Amino acid sequence: MRLDIYLRDVKYRESFIISTGRRGIDKEFMIKVSENGIEGWGEAPLPHRADEEYLSTLLDKIQRNIEGIRALEPYSLEKLHFLCRDIGDTRISMALQLAFIDLFGKKIGLPAYRIFGAYRDKVETDITISLLPPEEQAERASRFVEMGFRTLKVKLGLDPIMDVERVRRVREAVGEEIRIRVDVNQGWSYSDALYALNKITDYEVELVEQPLDKSDLKNMAKLRREFDVPFALDESVWNTQDVKRAIEMDAMDVANIKLVKCGGYTEAMRIIDLCEAYNINCMIGCMGCDKIGISAATHLALSRRNIQFYDLDCDLLHMDDGVIMGGALVEIPYRHATNSAGFGVSKVQEESLIYLKTFR
Incomplete structure (x- = not known):
């Protein structure tokens, strides 16, 4: 088994802004696993602080564990899970797991969602609206609805008074039939949340995501008792x-799963099963992924019943530079898989990637 490691910069069509910052480029850490002439591809988005030292650390971690990685069969996901847990980096884990799954699917000739459950054949994604002035969010909302999207994820979190105005303007722009979710990205204090939620719930908000600091589960539980709207946790x-901690504290209705947070399919499926046991629904999100990561998340969403909310839009917000071909299909507002094996990625223009290292 051979591993080739690459880096790729992916530009946004428009600056992506949330309460914690702005970005115009996502960096993707990419792994190609090759065996007997068959290639499997994985990727994971890197933090924006990623520099040469950070990349060197990632490569060192792979180097120290390369014999264990190369000794695995592509279907040995449980062994890979514990090996990656020992490595201690969710980005390496995500990229490796996706590459192994893609390789295994291609070896046996099956798309990944058929390997892991094949519960449904399509999902309806939302589309995210950056944290902009209210009139700009309303304009962007109208544009997305004209494109065919029926669920909008509106970013909030800088100022609760303006956040109420943002939701009001978006609702007026798109009418009553469009679903609106809001994502605060930890931007409110508890008192901010009380103020804003008392107002925005008048505008038929379907879901409120991460209104408070990630550590403030106690007040999240209080908000759930106070307001009749589902709350999702992400950060x-x-x-x-x-x-488990959030369930024990009664702090959420929905868990937002992102492959880069949990490290890939194996931990994601553990989370899905745990949530289902406690009647907690799951959302699948993307956190800067491009086509390979989004395709993997789509296949997982197609596989498991308890994933009920779909935020699979990062690659749609990126510019398409033609480097990655194939993957999950988009027929706005739906995403679905093809019958192609693995994650359906047909070709990667390797000459357009930044080469880092090969492990033989």
Whole structure:
């Protein structure tokens, strides 16, 4: 088994702004696993602080564990899970797991969602509206609805008074039939949340995501008792331990799963099963992924019943530079898989990637 490691910069069509900052480029850490002429591809978005030292650390971690990685069969996900847990980096884990799953699917000739459950054949994604002035969010909302999207995820979190105005303007722009979710990205204090939620719930908000600091589960539980709207946690829940804590504190209705947070399919499926046991629904999100990561998240969403909310739009917000071909299909507002094996990625223009290292 051979591993080739690459880096890729992916530009946004428009600056992406949330309460914690702005970005115009996502960096993708990419792994190609090759065996007997068959290639599997994985990727994971990197933090924006990622520099040469950070990348060197990632490569060192792979180097120290390369014999264990190369000894695995592509279907040995449980062994890979514990090996990656020992490595201690969710981005390496995500990229490796996706590459292994893609390789295994191609070896046996099946798309990934058929390997892991094949519960449904399509999902309806939302589309995210950056944290902009109210009139700009309303304009962007109208544009997305004209494109065919029926669920909008509106970013909030800088000022509760303006956040209420943002939701009001978006609702007026799109009418009553469009679903509106709001994502605060930890931007409110508890008192901010009380003020804003008392107002925005008048505008038929479907879901409120991460209104408070990730550590403030006690006040999250209080908000759930106070307001008749589902609350989702994102930054608070990275793994099964986090999810268990949130369930014990009665702090959420929905857990937002992102493959880069939990490290790939194996931990994601543990989270899904845990949530289902406690009647907690799951959302699948993306956190800067491009086509490979989004395709993997789409296949997981197609596989498992308890994933009920779909935020699979990062690659739609990115510019399409033609480097990655294939993957999950988009027929706005739906995403679905093809019958192609693995995650359906047909070709990667490797000459357009930034080469880092090869492990043979």
